[in-house]
Amino acid sequence: MTALKSKFFKLNRLILFMALTATVITFINSLYSNYQVQKEQLILQAMEVNKAYAKKLSETTDVFLTASLQQLAYSAKKTSVKMNSREALKEEAERLKYQTDTFNSIVISDAKGIAQATSPETLDLVGKKLVSTGSLTILKDRKLSISDPYISSLKNLLLVISAPIFDDNKKYLGFLGGTIYLKKTNILSSILGEHYYENGSYIYVIDKNKQVLYHPSQSRIGAYVNNNTGIEEIVTKKEGGMLLTNSNGIEMLAGYAEVPSTGWVVITQSPLESTQLPLTGIMMKVITRTLPMAFAVFLFIWIFARAISRPLQQLTDKAKLIDSPEVSKDIEKIDAWYVESLGLKRAILSGMKLLHRQIGQLQHDAKTDPLTNTSNRRAFQLRLEKQALLETPFSIVALDVDHFKHVNDSYGHSVGDEVLKRLGLIMTQCTKGDDMIARTGGEEFAILLSNTPLDNAVIFAENLRLTISEELFKTVGHITVSIGIAAWPNGSVSIDETLSLADNALYEAKDLGRNRCVVTR
């Protein structure tokens, strides 16, 4: 990953992105499922309403047809004695026609199919033979019946509700028929037409042959329904609900129910689209009610995520300053409140501790002579530079073991080492905290006496020389040392020159016979 990318992908931003994505996805998902559920509910409801409505209308139609048949049957019984009087028959026809709005016209025929009376009279059929298919079927069947629709001799699309007329000896005398003109205002249109919905809903009635008996659009009456996707199921099942595409290609929710006395089917249909109209309003309500919660969830995730990221962010920031000695204290203060962050904090702290310890060890090693555990030449040089910087006065005591080669040669190198170690200890015991002892060569040492004037340094050096000469070294016995002393400041002499002056004094001490102190003033 490039540096640019890694800078962009900050934990805070990632968490914000995660919180936002989670909230938006949840919100959209909940909206979508709500939408689907509401849609299904609305469809189911509309379907149930249409089914119930179709059932109710089919029952109403059935009640009307049954009542009409009863009415005609009763009238036919009364008419049997009037068959010889056209006047009486005319009166009965008039009564049936005008007493109720049930029929568009009434025809009373004799057994041969000759019309004996009509109402209204304008039909102009009296005395004429009825030749329409409907009339011939009625004459043949001789029973209470409701005909299939047919086109009459007067070119009306009609159906006939008829009752046979028998005398007391069961002799067939003719029939009494009430017609319903399907394409004109009729009782069916009165029963069904007063029921209508808004939003493109409508009712229609078909017979067993899928021929339309009633439809709000008059041009459809008498036509056969063929290009409706659900019509086969409707005529087979006779009762139920379904989604279909009507003859105009519109998706409709249909409920349908059979009229038991005729086998007709009443169908109520409403456009699928109109049933979904309330959806927008419902969804708006869902959105306005869900949004505050979604916002609260987002806020909660964000705040919580920030709380999770905070200790990690702080640990990262502090870990960058790992070389600073103060940073451990800052890391200690970080509130690592959950297990992983606490583990990380502890790991960083112990890592830092280890690192500082190792750095300390390395620093110590870089400045220390491993044999005598005194400082080395490099550390001594740095100390001199510091003295110069702070302009603190000091004295240098340069010390060299006399005839050390003889020690090595006589007792071995390791005995010589032990002598050097012991010397280091003796010098340490003789100096103060602020002084520095360094091994500057094989058997050479230099001691920096801080804030010590030359006279005091001479006293110190003389004491040290005596202490060493009185010391009984293991295996070796007594040894002596030669010492050169110089002090700073000393006129225009530099600090480096001061060390050389001490060295020179030491060589002089050697030359003068060893085991002595020589001062450079």
Ligand SMILES: Nc1nc2c(ncn2[C@@H]2O[C@H](COP(=O)(O)OP(=O)(O)OP(=O)(O)O)[C@@H](O)[C@H]2O)c(=O)[nH]1
């Ligand atoms: N055991 C031991 N010997 C060392 C060490 N460093 C240097 N020497 C020995 O110290 C001796 C120094 O010898 P020289 O330079 O001749 O000096 P000296 O014998 O002390 O004689 P003067 O200084 O003239 O009195 C040599 O034999 C070195 O091998 C060390 O770390 N351990």
